[in-house]
Amino acid sequence: MSALVLGHMNPDTDSIVAAIAAADLYSKRGFSVAAAAQGEATPETEFVLRKFGLCAPLVVKDVAGKELWLVDYSDLPQAPAGMDSATILGIVDHHKLGNMTTASPLEAWIWPVGCTNTVLKSMYDFYGIEIPKNIAGAMLCAILSDTVIFKSPTCTEADKKSVDALAKIAGISDVAALGMEMFKVKSAVDAPMKDLVFRDYKDFDMNGKKVGIGQLEVVDLSILAKVKDGLYAEIQKVKSEGRHSVFLLLTDIMKEGSEMLIVSDDPSVVEKAFGVKPDGKTVWLPGVMSRKKQVVPNFEKAFK
Numbered sequence: 001m002s003a004l005v006l007g008h009m010n011p012d013t014d015s016i017v018a019a020i021a022a023a024d025l026y027s028k029r030g031f032s033v034a035a036a037a038q039g040e041a042t043p044e045t046e047f048v049l050r051k052f053g054l055c056a057p058l059v060v061k062d063v064a065g066k067e068l069w070l071v072d073y074s075d076l077p078q079a080p081a082g083m084d085s086a087t088i089l090g091i092v093d094h095h096k097l098g099n100m101t102t103a104s105p106l107e108a109w110i111w112p113v114g115c116t117n118t119v120l121k122s123m124y125d126f127y128g129i130e131i132p133k134n135i136a137g138a139m140l141c142a143i144l145s146d147t148v149i150f151k152s153p154t155c156t157e158a159d160k161k162s163v164d165a166l167a168k169i170a171g172i173s174d175v176a177a178l179g180m181e182m183f184k185v186k187s188a189v190d191a192p193m194k195d196l197v198f199r200d201y202k203d204f205d206m207n208g209k210k211v212g213i214g215q216l217e218v219v220d221l222s223i224l225a226k227v228k229d230g231l232y233a234e235i236q237k238v239k240s241e242g243r244h245s246v247f248l249l250l251t252d253i254m255k256e257g258s259e260m261l262i263v264s265d266d267p268s269v270v271e272k273a274f275g276v277k278p279d280g281k282t283v284w285l286p287g288v289m290s291r292k293k294q295v296v297p298n299f300e301k302a303f304k
């Protein structure tokens with residue numbers, strides 16, 4: 001039985017491309033592996049896979065008894081069913097260390113960089129394995145997606161260097177234009193409200209409270225004007241399913257800030273976390289683009 005290479009729930013481009021790239025790398029190192037994902041590709045990821053002629057990974061919702069190589073997470077709330085009887089062989093990630101643990105030693109590559117695919121680029125180099133041209137192109141897109149074309153505060157020199165090297169391998173001359181093309185695809189909001197809320201959504205355990213944080217990144221916030229009320233009604237529904245709070249970040253990648261929609265048992269956590277008073281059910285957070293670096297840590301403090 002092949003081990004699965006698997007990213008987080010509600011998979012983004014990084015999770016899916018990292019699973020594909022890591023499966024390529026591990027198989028070339030002699031392991032029997034298959035790339036997997038916890039759900040279907042989003043329109044952005046579909047665009048990337050189509051552009052570079054890659055297949056979407058196998059969708060897996062239960063991992064009981066399976067061997068796993070994790071990519072892009074190490075947090076139990078983002079894991080599939082059956083995790084307690086699965087065996088973790090390794091982790092490649094760029095998030096805070098989560099609450100997973102293992103019974104035996106594992107191979108862990110967890111670096112404070114902007115994207116899992118930046119770590120994978122270094123892993124290919126470490127093992128002296130060549131990156132296939134089409135996988136290099138998709139890895140480059142994953143880095144542009146996670147770092148919001150280098151604008152996110154999570155972006156590091158290592159991410160930029162990796163993109164330069166991957167562009168050479170993939171034969172891509174205008175990286176910024178490819179990034180904008182991808183974010184325009186990502187900005188499309190002609191989908192059911194539930195799909196939009198869960199497109200890039202994560203649950204967190206904050207001091208014993210279940211807190212959901214979603215994010216939609218668009219090239220212009222006006223695109224979201226006509227769906228904002230629908231999104232708000234949808235996150236109210238999500239909150240009513242046993243959560244303390246649900247926050248939805250509407251990120252304008254050109255203005256470099258986020259409007260946050262708020263549904264919470266205790267809305268004062270927002271002011272505690274960001275020092276700005278919400279205007280009813282929403283607040284504008286200038287400069288806030290990264291859930292991982294600018295939103296989750298602030299809320300974790302506010303919830304203490």
Ligand code: MG
Pocket residue numbers: 008012014015072
């Ligand atoms: Mg991710």
Ligand code: MG
Pocket residue numbers: 014015072094114115116146
């Ligand atoms: Mg990532």
Ligand code: MG
Pocket residue numbers: 012145146200
């Ligand atoms: Mg992201």
